Amino acid sequence: MSESPQEAAFVAALDRVAAAHPALPPLEAGLLAALDVGLPGDSRAFARTFGVEHALVLRALVGLEELGHIAVTARDGRTQRTRFAATAP
Secondary structure (H helix, E strand, O other): OOOOHHHHHHHHHHHHHHHHOOOOOHHHHHHHHHHHOOOOOEHHHHHHHHOOOHHHHHHHHHHHHHHOOEEEEEEOOOOOOEEEEEOOO
16 A cells, blocks of 8 residues: 555655654654644644644644744644744754
């Protein structure tokens, strides 16, 4: 079974992010790769798409924000849905 072009692009982006930042855990690298391929920076959408608990995605975003890799652009206080964007390298 072959992967779709979108899956191939994501895997390639994930490889690039992992090579550039080898100390990043896989989830954090996946979040950066998703932004790299143009997926919207939305914590709930990422969690749903990749079958990851939303709380884990939120925790990963905090770490990425502390490292300066992303900037949180919006947060819903009720649902904790967080929108984020990559920062300039």
